[in-house]
Amino acid sequence: MNIKMNWxxxxxxxxxxxxxxxxxxxxxxxxxxxxxxxxxxxxxxEWIMIFLAFAVGSYSLFHGYIRHHxxxxxxxxxxxxxxxxxxxxxxxxxxxxxLAIAVSLIITAHYMNYRLCHRSKxxxxxxxx
Numbered sequence: 793m794n795i796k797m798n799w800x801x802x803x804x805x806x807x808x809x810x811x812x813x814x815x816x817x818x819x820x821x822x823x824x825x826x827x828x829x830x831x832x833x834x835x836x837x838e839w840i841m842i843f844l845a846f847a848v849g850s851y852s853l854f855h856g857y858i859r860h861h862x863x864x865x866x867x868x869x870x871x872x873x874x875x876x877x878x879x880x881x882x883x884x885x886x887x888x889x890x891l892a893i894a895v896s897l898i899i900t901a902h903y904m905n906y907r908l909c910h911r912s913k914x915x916x917x918x919x920x921x
Contacts, residue, residue: 799852800906806845807898835881842877849874849898853905861908866901873897 853867876894880887 798906799848799855800902800909803845803848803852803902804899806841806848807895807902809841838881842881845877845898846874849902853901856905856909860912861905863908866905866908869897869904870901873901 849870853870857863857867873894873896876890876897880890880894883890
């Protein structure tokens, strides 16, 4: 059985989950620390999510670049988004602004990569450069 994974879809989902975690969780569930759960502003959890976003995004975008479209635009947009995602860890006063910019750029990069991959006329299993 040959299962194909839509890595751009996984990247968009990861970005949305990250945004929900960072923006909505502190507002909706402020009592988690009372029950011993501290995933809000937990540095280890934050860096794991950032690493996950980087791993999924890098794989998806470089796969699309190498095997389908050869456009650096989605990769550059992803890198810009990732810079804002990491910056939010260090500039807490701007955390929500940086997060909004990061998620917007990362989702845009995945969407653009997805569209470019599907517009290419090659078959990913038989395409050679």
